Amino acid sequence: MRQHLQHHVADKFSRKLRFFKGLVSQPKTVGAIVPTSVYMARRMASVANPASGLPVLELGPGTGVVTKALLRRGIEPQKLVAVEYSPEFCRHLRDELPAIRLVRGDAFRLEDTLGALRTTRFDCVISGIPLLNFPVSSRVRLLEDVLSRIPKGRPFLQFCYGLSSPIPPGHGQYSVTRFGIEIRNIPPAQMWMYRRTG
Template sequence: MKVKFLIQYLLHPRATGAVLPSSQNLSSKIIKNIDFKACDCIVEFGPGTGVFTKEILNRCKKDTTIILIEYNKEFYKILKKKYYYMENVHVINDSAENINHYINKYGINNVDYVVSGLPFASLPKDMTEKILVNTKSVLGHKGTFIMFQYTKLKMSLIRDYFKNINISRELINIPPAYVFTCTNKL
């Protein structure tokens, strides 16, 4: 899996954003603030080969809806092969910009969490803004946006969309990463 990831990074560095899949430590830090018992829907942007997805599925309720939106065609095929048999998991080959379409398509009224591995620092600003606008929209005032980034470069832009941001650092990852837990809760 690591070789496939590296190949995709070499072929599509701006869209892939990393040379290796996320570490187990980063996965643990990403999911630690998810209340799996009270969660009905989790959306994952840029799941890659499914490192976070595996942890989410190991902890969520059987009836939690999981939507995986992966832009990279090769990663999409890997995810589709892994999860085709799970009726509550929807694997989509598209841009996270289009999340509203899939929320409507699957009749989802409430998204509790959006987990993101998207490399916002390398995405065009207009694409990043559209993803953030749509993420804020599907989460409303109750949901939580959890993402990791390798820099704080887009911090001010993220603050334009989410009032409350908790930042932690995971050093045991290649490269080390920041985890942003974002809400609009009062």
């Protein structure tokens, strides 16, 4: 039991160390001060539907906390496409989760970044990208892009530390819904759900 606890503590420390290395190397692309909590990861992963048969697209997986929650949800590794910009996080994800389909690139240029996967239809999109670091116009373009890659009615889920939606309503044919707040995250974070309406 003691050995298991020591391993758990060491693993948690190692994950935080990798997170901070990624934060230092790419400050604009990391939106948190500590990795996402497992509680919020589980809540975010809950929107994925393994029974759909479609892959899930994750943007900005970071250290892979939500990625692991998606796998526990029942998404098969080969049906999980993760787009990560940070080389540090990519190295970590390749070591820790070698079976997922990891793509190193810019989520704001998905057509180029996805390459051979650019025509893939996804069940949903889950994002940890720090959208508040980017102009509103870029956020709206990203939303419109990802909504065109999932069936109408399926969600794009984003977490954010701001008080209001990082993608404001009224800039396109999409709805904005507060999915919830996770106070056990540090700092507390809100989750926002977007769906296509047009």
